[in-house]
Amino acid sequence: MAEDCPDGDYLGAYSRFFSEFVAKVNPYDQLPVSVSSYNVTEAEIVGEIINVTLQYLNQTQCPASLQAHLVHQVIQEIKSMCKKQPEDCGFKSQEKTYTSLKLMQAITGKVNEICTRYLDNSRLALLPPPPSIPLPQIAAGGSKNCRRKMEDRYVVLHDLHSIFGIEDDSVANYYAVFDGHAGQDAAVYCASHLHQYLAESIYYPTDPERALRDAFLTTDRQFIEKSQTQKLCGGTTAVCTLILNKRLYVAWVGDSTAMLVKRDNVVQLVNPHRLHREDEVQRIRKMGGIVMQSMGTMRVNGVLGVSRAIGDVRYKPCVTGEPEIKSVPLDGTEDFLILATDGLTDYLEPAEILTVLYHEIQRNPSKYTVLCIRFDSRYIYVLLTIITYEDT
Template sequence: MCVCVCPQDQEEQAFFAVFDGHGGVDAAIYAANQLHVNLVHQESFSQDPGEALCRAFKLTDERFVKKASREHLRCGTTGVVTFLRGRTLHVAWLGDSQVMLVRRGQAVELMKPHKPDREDEKQRIEALGGCVIWFGTWRVNGSLSVSRAIGDSEHKPYICGDADHSIFPLDGSEDYLILACDGFWDTVNPDEAVRVVSDHLQENAGDTTMVAHKLVASARDAGSSDNITVIVVFLRDPRCPQPTSTEEEEEEGVVEEEPGHPPLPSTTVLSLWLLQL
């Protein structure tokens, strides 16, 4: 996790990421140490963070593949990144680690993970000469159950390092983000995750300290036997009342100081919990 704050005359920024390694820890450690550095060094970072994120993923992949070749490493990592700049949320990802937004207590899908059973991913792999085979789950060439990742040099180009990217404007009605690896999402669906967070906040008077721990426990109790990593990023203080909608404000005669420009969310990582099973 890395948080960046710009000079006073520029917009605030924040960066959060989850990397889930397979075949060893080297790729995940490398990505966690290098991707955000590669991001800020992109020429497009100031004007087009989305393009910069995708280039940072690609560069991180290329450099790790070279490192893996030198050091005889056979591993890879999925990754999901959220980058907040002012009132805009950028999401970029490779593989099946995911981020979910919760707005006014409702789960909002932000992305679709890269899995071999996705029809577009299956067609891409087969067009390159690879195949997707059922072996307990759908796998690329009968091996990996993700179709994009950093590393995995022996599975290139089928396991590619091209990240997907989405942009979401924020209007102040957003509650929080949940970033997690597949060890969490495979056993806890979005609605259940929202319920766990809501119950925890009600039982603890809005205290967020152990929210991620509670989510990890829910995945473990649901039968997850994989590594579980969860980051919860609150975009507003859950102890404060939910802000009213623009329509409600207009009906009540409330005038915003800057019409059309919602207040910048207060972005904080409240908790991170990693469980090795």
């Protein structure tokens, strides 16, 4: 793969990663990655494993083509460990949940163990080669500006099917941005679990649009239930994209955005859920809510500036977690997919965003190499760029 092993020697690239990773391991570090503020149920454990594993692997620049295999392996071994030695994973029998700190330590310990195994060349040689279709290259970043805490989150999941062990010949890539408000709890929860509920949906992968809707509603319902027992708060917008079988699926709630750049033309994929939309205002009023002006803008019940979101328990059912979904074919003229919060799009026009991106590519061409992605007999040039900025 071009982005992982320029000389085609993927085993050499993997070997270098494992050597560097193991050399940097600090077995006495009790908090090598950030942990969730909530206890984890049995139903949520896969999402938590993925979140912790990727945080940990990416500290040492794990090759994108290797991530899915390692994450899947960690999922299998931690699930087995939870059955055989639940206390070692932080299981609390009285509450039937896992403490996030103890579970995180079990997961990172397992990652250390697995990576150490692959220092053995005989085991290394058994690793599967990278997918035949190169994975898109990602640039991601964020800034909290004057906020005390960063409430936004983004997710990059290459090869979703390999991570979840889904038997399907196609390669699926998932990218998402979550813009939290009134706290980071909802954004953190979505960043760990929305893709889990997508992959676990009975409609996936045969009906991606229905599966995305199912995943949003499940995530919203599960977060609301959790907030009633574990004092989680706040809400989040969400824009999630799935690239599968030469199609781009976009699902969103709230005012974060997705834009597809095609030969210098910007295609807006999202119609933001703000209160300038008359259909959203009418829907809220029919549900018994009030839309009124406050601080110079229209808000739900005079407080919330978006009409749809995950979480925001006290505004349900007026502020729904049901997404709008769009599917567009990929025809080979795509250059970028941009996902961004309103903290970026409120201050920069699409043309200005493009200027910034092209300037960065010119300034750092090696970092932003555009990949040639093959779908059957077609070639599609795509640079996936995910940008998230906290509001000023």
